[in-house]
Every structure is written in C-alpha cells, then in structure tokens.
Amino acid sequence: xxxxxxxxxxxxxxxxxxxxxxxxxxxxxxxxxxxxxxxxxxxxxxxxxxxxxxxxxxxxxxxxxxxxxxxxxxxxxxxxxxxxxxxxxxxxxxxxxxxxxxxxxxxxxxxxxxxxxxxxxxxxxxxxxxxxxxxxxxxxxxxxxxxxxxxxxxxxxxxxxxxxxxxxxxxxxxxxxxxxxxxxxxxxxxxxxxxxxxxxxxxxxxxxxxxxxxxxxxxxxxxxxxxxxxxxxxxxxxxxxxxxxxxxxxxxxxxxxxxxxxxxxxxxxxxxxxxxxxxxxxxxxxxxxxxxxxxxxxxxxxxxxxxxxxxxxxxxxxxxxxxxxxxxxxxxxxxxxxxxxxxxxx
Amino acid sequence: xxxxxxxxxxxxxxxxxxxxxxxxxxxxxxxxxxxxxxxxxxxxxxxxxxxxxxxxxxxxxxxxxxxxxxxxxxxxxxxxxxxxxxxxxxxxxxxxxxxxxxxxxxxxxxxxxxxxxxxxxxxxxxxxxxxxxxxxxxxxxxxxxxxxxxxxxxxxxxxxxxxxxxxxxxxxxxxxxxxxxxxxxxxxxxxxxxxxxxxxxxxxxxxxxxxxxxxxxxxxxxxxxxxxxxxxxxxxxxxxxxxxxxxxxxxxxxxxxxxxxxxxxxxxxxxxxxxxxxxxxxxxxxxxxxxxxxxxxxxxxxxxxxxxxxxxxxxxxxxxxxxxxxxxxxxxxxxxxxxxxxxxxx
DNA sequence: TTGAAAGCGCTAACAC
DNA sequence: GTGTTAGCGCTTTCAA
Numbered sequence: 204x205x206x207x208x209x210x211x212x213x214x215x216x217x218x219x220x221x222x223x224x225x226x227x228x229x230x231x232x233x234x235x236x237x238x239x240x241x242x243x244x245x246x247x248x249x250x251x252x253x254x255x256x257x258x259x260x261x262x263x264x265x266x267x268x269x270x271x272x273x274x275x276x277x278x279x280x281x282x283x284x285x286x287x288x289x290x291x292x293x294x295x296x297x298x299x300x301x302x303x304x305x306x307x308x309x310x311x312x313x314x315x316x317x318x319x320x321x322x323x324x325x326x327x328x329x330x331x332x333x334x335x336x337x338x339x340x341x342x343x344x345x346x347x348x349x350x351x352x353x354x355x356x357x358x359x360x361x362x363x364x365x366x367x368x369x370x371x372x373x374x375x376x377x378x379x380x381x382x383x384x385x386x387x388x389x390x391x392x393x394x395x396x397x398x399x400x401x402x403x404x405x406x407x408x409x410x411x412x413x414x415x416x417x418x419x420x421x422x423x424x425x426x427x428x429x430x431x432x433x434x435x436x437x438x439x440x441x442x443x444x445x446x447x448x449x450x451x452x453x454x455x456x457x458x459x460x461x462x463x464x465x466x467x468x469x470x471x472x473x474x475x476x477x478x479x480x481x482x483x484x485x486x487x488x489x490x491x492x493x494x495x496x497x498x499x500x501x502x503x504x505x506x507x508x509x510x511x512x513x514x515x516x517x518x519x520x521x522x523x524x525x526x527x528x529x530x531x532x533x534x535x536x537x538x539x540x541x542x543x544x545x546x547x548x549x
Numbered sequence: 550x551x552x553x554x555x556x557x558x559x560x561x562x563x564x565x566x567x568x569x570x571x572x573x574x575x576x577x578x579x580x581x582x583x584x585x586x587x588x589x590x591x592x593x594x595x596x597x598x599x600x601x602x603x604x605x606x607x608x609x610x611x612x613x614x615x616x617x618x619x620x621x622x623x624x625x626x627x628x629x630x631x632x633x634x635x636x637x638x639x640x641x642x643x644x645x646x647x648x649x650x651x652x653x654x655x656x657x658x659x660x661x662x663x664x665x666x667x668x669x670x671x672x673x674x675x676x677x678x679x680x681x682x683x684x685x686x687x688x689x690x691x692x693x694x695x696x697x698x699x700x701x702x703x704x705x706x707x708x709x710x711x712x713x714x715x716x717x718x719x720x721x722x723x724x725x726x727x728x729x730x731x732x733x734x735x736x737x738x739x740x741x742x743x744x745x746x747x748x749x750x751x752x753x754x755x756x757x758x759x760x761x762x763x764x765x766x767x768x769x770x771x772x773x774x775x776x777x778x779x780x781x782x783x784x785x786x787x788x789x790x791x792x793x794x795x796x797x798x799x800x801x802x803x804x805x806x807x808x809x810x811x812x813x814x815x816x817x818x819x820x821x822x823x824x825x826x827x828x829x830x831x832x833x834x835x836x837x838x839x840x841x842x843x844x845x846x847x848x849x850x851x852x853x854x855x856x857x858x859x860x861x862x863x864x865x866x867x868x869x870x871x872x873x874x875x876x877x878x879x880x881x882x883x884x885x886x887x888x889x890x891x892x893x894x895x
Numbered sequence: 896t897t898g899a900a901a902g903c904g905c906t907a908a909c910a911c
Numbered sequence: 912g913t914g915t916t917a918g919c920g921c922t923t924t925c926a927a
Contacts, residue, residue, distance in 0.1 A: 209699055211904055222914040227906060237912060252695060257667040258607045259904035262919045267604055278629040287623060287650055299664060302648045304633055318645060321603040349598060353555055436841055465841050472843045495782055495811050497818045557920055568898045573922060583896060605920035608903045
C-alpha cells in the first residue's frame with residue numbers, strides 16, 4: 204500500500220496527446236472540447252481514477268472551497284446538530300468543513316482563527332463562544348475584526364462592534380414561548396436557572412423572563428434566579444440544589460438549556476420531587492437529551508435544518524460580496540412533551 | 550470589511566529588501582538568516598499579521614497538513630468524544646481535521662472519500678461505518694483499497710481484506726467485563742439487546758456473551774437476544790418492549806450501547822419496572838448519556854484520550870511510512886454506577 | 896548567508 | 912477547438 208504515483212493533469216494530457224488546458228477544460232467544463240478528445244481524456248481519468256489536486260486548484264483560483272467552523276464543544280448535541288446541518292447544506296455547494304473545538308479556551312480561539320486564515324478558508328462560522336460574551340473584550344473583537352477584514356465571519360451570537368454577520372436565535376421570542384406555556388398551565392411561581400451572566404443570550408432570556416413576570420404583575424424574586432458558570436448537567440444540579448433550599452419553592456422551573464434541565468431533574472429526583480406532578484420543568488434547545496429523559500422534556504425547539512441553511516446562505520452571500528442584512532433571526536417553536544403540567548401549588 | 554489585500558512573501562520580501570527565499574527561511578526556520586534581516590522580516594510579518602498561504606505551502610511540500618475524518622453521525626456522543634480527542638492530539642502536530650458525517654449513507658461514504666483524495670488529506674480516519682460490516686462488500690473494500698493505495702487509512706472497525714490500519718476496541722474483553730460484573734451480582738438470566746447483525750463489533754459482543762454463558766453452564770436462550778437495525782434510543786425501546794412480552798424475564802439486560810440502554814429504560818419505566826431493583830441494565834460506551842440517566846448507567850468505558858492518541862499515533866506513523874502493527878487494540882474498563890444491582894429474581 | 900529560479904498542479908488569458 | 916504560457920504563493924536546490 205501507499206505510493207503508487209499520484210497522477211496530474213500533465214500525465215493525463217501526455218497520454219491523451221492533448222494539452223493540459225484541454226484536460227482542465229474537460230474537468231471543469233469551462234469551455235468546448237471536441238467530442239473525440241473529451242472521450243479520450245475521460246477514459247484516462249476513469250482509468251487512473253484521477254482526482255485533481257484541490258490545493259493546486261485552490262491556489263490557482265484563490266478559493267479553497269473550505270469553510271472553517273468553530274464550536275465550543277462538539278459533544279454538546281446542540282452544536283453537533285447545527286454542525287451537521289451546516290455540513291449538509293455546505294456540501295451542496297461543494298464546500299468542506301474544517302471543525303475546531305475551542306472548549307471555551309480563549310487562546311485556542313485565537314490559535315484556530317489563525318489556522319483558518321492560513322488555510323484560506325473562504326469563511327469562518329463561529330457557533331457560540333466568546334463573541335457572545337456580555338462584556339465585550341475589545342482586544343478580542345479587534346482580533347476578530349482583523350480576520351473579518353479579509354474573510355467573512357458568520358456568528359450565532361451578538362455583534363457589538365464585531366464586524367461579522369449574525370444568524371441568531373431570538374431569545375425574546377423563545378422566552379415568550381416558554382412563559383406563555385407556563386402561564387397557560389397556571390404557573391406564576393416560576394424560577395429560571397443556569398447559564399452565566401457573561402453570556403449575552405442567557406442574559407436576554409433572564410431579561411425577558413423578568414419582563415414577562417412584570418407584565419403579569421407577578422413579583423420578581425431574586426432567589427428564583429440562579430446562575431451558573433457551566434452549561435452542563437452539573438450546573439443544573441447545583442442550581443436546583445440551591446433552589447430546593449428555599450422555603451417557598453416555585454411550581455415551575457425554566458432551565459437555560461437541556462443540559463441544565465437534566466442536572467436539575469437529577470437533583471429533584473434525589474429530593475423525591477416528581478416531574479411534572481410536583482414541579483414542572485422546561486428548557487431550551489430541544490436536543491436529543493430532551494427526548495431521552497424520563498419524563499421527556501418540554502423544550503424550546505429550533506428548526507435546525509433552517510438554522511443551518513440560513514447560516515450557509517449567509518456565508519455564501521458574504522463570500523460573493525452580496526448585500527445582505529447583518530443580523531438574521533431564528534424563531535423558535537415549543538416542543539411540548541411531558542415535563543410540564545398544570546400548576547398544583549396551592 | 551472584506552478585502553484589504555492579502556499579503557504574500559513577495560510583498561514582505563520586497564518591503565524588507567530581501568529575497569522571498571529569505572522570508573521563507575525565517576518563517577520555517579529551515580536555514581540560517583542573519584540576525585539583521587531576520588529582525589526586519591519578523592517586524593513586517595508582525596506589522597501585517599502575515600499568515601502564509603497553507604494551500605501554496607501544501608502544494609509546494611506536497612503535504613496538506615490536513616487529516617480527513619469520517620464518522621457515521623457526530624451527534625452520537627461516542628463519535629463526538631473520539632473526534633475531539635483526535636483533534637486535540639492531531640493539533641499537537643499541526644494537523645487540522647476535516648470532518649464528514651456519512652449518516653450511514655453508502656453513497657456519501659464514497660463521495661467523501663473522493664473529496665478527501667482531492668483535498669490531499671494526508672490520511673483518512675474512519676470511525677465506524679461500512680468498513681465494520683460483517684459481510685464484506687467487496688466492491689466497497691476495493692474502493693477503499695484504491696484510496697489506501699495512495700493515502701493511509703486508519704479505521705476503528707475490522708479489516709477483512711481492507712488495506713488499512715485498525716485501532717479497535719477489544720469486544721471480547723469488553724464483554725467479559727460486562728458478564729463478570731453481572732455474574733458477580735448473582736445474575737444468570739441475562740439478555741442482550743440492540744445492534745445489528747450486520748455489524749462486526751456487535752456480532753462479537755453477542756458471540757462472547759454466548760461463550761460466557763456456556764462457560765458457566767447457563768442455557769442460551771434465543772428469546773434473550775434481540776437485535777435491532779438502529780443504535781438509537783428507539784431501537785432500545787423496541788427491543789425492550791419485545792423482551793417484556795416474555796413470560797420469564799431476565800434479571801439483567803445488556804444493551805449494546807448507551808443509546809439502546811436509554812431507550813430500553815424508557816420502555817421499562819412505562820412498564821413500571823424499576824432499575825436496578827427489578828432489573829439491572831448495563832451497556833457499552835460510557836458516553837455522556839450514562840451520566841445523565843436516572844439512575845446513572847453502568848457502562849463499559851474506554852479511555853477516550855488514549856483511544857484518540859492511539860489513532861493519531863497510528864496515522865502519523867503511517868504517514869511517515871514507519872513499520873507498525875496493522876491492528877491495535879483498546880482495552881475497556883467498567884464504570885460501575887447505579888443501574889446494576891444484585892439479582893433479585895427468585 | 897543570500898538570491899535566482901525551478902517546481903508543486905491547476906486555471907485562464909491569449910494566440911492560433 | 913486547442914495549445915502555450917503566465918500566474919497562484921510557497922519551498923528548496925544550486926550558485927555565488
């Protein structure tokens with residue numbers, strides 16, 4: 204195995220007694236070629252299973268046909284699903300995706316950004332991560348903008364001085380869905396748990412949550428809002444532990460993502476609290492986990508396929524220099540399942 | 550944004566009054582350069598934030614510094630985790646990963662294989678997928694071998710005529726762990742569910758399961774072995790539904806992966822069967838799901854970090870043409886958690 | 896040390 | 912239609 208001479212168009216051209224230009228033409232279909240020569244060339248291509256060198260092609264055309272995509276952690280089903288949809292859509296246009304996991308490591312973000320530049324990816328897609336920090340780190344934004352200067356960047360977070368396109372979930376609309384669902388079930392004592400105060404999308408959820416309570420004339424209780432640095436099950440577990448310390452417990456709990464809900468439900472199970480009989484749980488993202496839990500989680504759902512398509516569409520337009528809005532918005536739906544029930548609190 | 554002239558070594562060379570060769574030398578450190586010129590060049594590099602074109606570099610050196618990786622479905626935490634570890638390890642050596650999801654679509658597998666060749670990835674990593682089919686599709690293997698002819702391929706499945714390197718889990722050893730654990734808890738009526746008869750690794754698990762029963766003089770019952778085409782929670786759910794139809798139910802159930810276990814546990818919950826009091830559940834892969842379930846799943850665990858490292862190590866050696874075994878083996882450990890208990894069946 | 900120039904494999908402008 | 916050739920941006924002999 205390994206090493207049986209790799210073919211080039213020169214080899215093909217020679218054996219076919221034509222010029223490399225002709226070979227190139229039949230490969231790309233960029234110009235007319237006589238039936239006869241085309242036949243000959245195509246036969247050889249098949250014979251040798253010739254695959255043109257994408258690096259050379261990329262170099263020559265100054266387009267790599269590669270997109271770079273950075274996610275916080277591909278093990279999170281939210282990211283994985285979105286990645287897949289992006290891949291599917293990008294594939295239709297001949298693009299391949301280089302994936303980088305930043306693991307929320309600022310240094311890695313920068314390192315990877317540089318790698319992508321070197322690789323001459325035609326656009327970078329950033330899903331989550333530092334760009335969504337509430338307090339904008341100007342130094343970082345500057346880094347990003349330096350890149351954006353030559354390569355289009357599409358993010359799923361907020362903009363705030365960053366020179367990118369944004370395709371993001373409308374956190375307000377999503378939260379309205381949650382609140383209305385809970386209200387319709389008679390809940391008024393509602394808590395919100397998980398998520399960091401550093402993350403814009405989280406902050407917006409809390410903001411809207413408070414607005415909605417206020418609108419209904421329901422008192423806002425600080426002890427019903429519990430943040431956590433980690434968006435994993437541990438975070439949810441700890442938040443819920445704290446919540447359960449309260450004398451007057453809520454009848455419903457909103458978790459900022461499925462992971463958090465999962466952790467919360469563990470804490471509840473340990474405390475002998477039944478979902479949804481004793482307490483309702485609702486969350487965001489509608490990942491695979493929502494379906495897996497017992498009871499199944501009611502969760503805010505996005506049309507991931509649309510989401511991915513919109514990202515890629517934005518990428519493509521940006522690459523082609525087409526005019527388009529800087530900010531596009533994804534609206535959510537509610538996947539009502541089994542973790543929410545009527546308010547039973549007297 | 551977009552387009553402020555991208556620099557090349559020519560631009561740098563010109564402004565520094567040196568030749569491109571010199572610039573190249575300071576970038577790669579491939580040869581001595583006078584302190585003075587080096588300074589000048591480095592200053593300019595920093596000034597313009599110059600990043601060399603990886604495509605040109607790749608073309609020139611005929612090495613892309615890219616690895617292609619094909620997984621069945623990145624949404625499966627098993628694949629996601631392994632991907633991440635590979636990325637981490639590959640990054641140490643300057644490699645980036647292009648990820649492709651085959652979604653078990655044979656056509657896609659071939660398409661992606663071709664893309665990788667074009668991209669001149671230095672090696673391809675295949676995790677799961679058709680190469681692990683029990684009945685070897687000779688046509689497909691031929692396809693693979695044609696690739697392997699010029700690019701090293703590392704798989705996690707069986708070989709069987711495929712000209713690749715394999716880093717795989719020892720299914721026998723893993724299953725021994727499972728059986729011993731169950732035996733030690735007093736179980737003898739043990740079922741195995743999920744997984745397709747088309748998949749080698751699954752078949753091996755069933756095989757060893759039977760061997761172990763036989764060894765202990767326990768009767769093998771066909772109705773205790775239920776296969777399913779899908780390795781997801783639905784598969785597990787349906788298998789368990791069937792199992793529960795039985796008059797004489799097992800006291801413990803082995804699921805071929807966490808997903809299957811999860812689905813099975815749903816069916817059990819619906820039937821009012823408590824885990825582990827009424828029935829024990831154990832599975833393979835120890836993904837995030839194992840930790841999330843209530844009760845937490847006992848599952849066969851691999852050291853994913855080692856796994857990833859071994860894959861990359863194999864890749865690297867293959868790229869460098871170093872001699873190495875065709876088959877390397879990953880041994881498993883058991884993560885004992887809460888889903889298995891002593892046998893309570895009278 | 897340093898520079899000139901060939902070469903990596905492909906595309907596209909140009910001339911025939 | 913078809914071939915020649917000049918890039919694309921970098922590395923690496925080969926001389927000097």
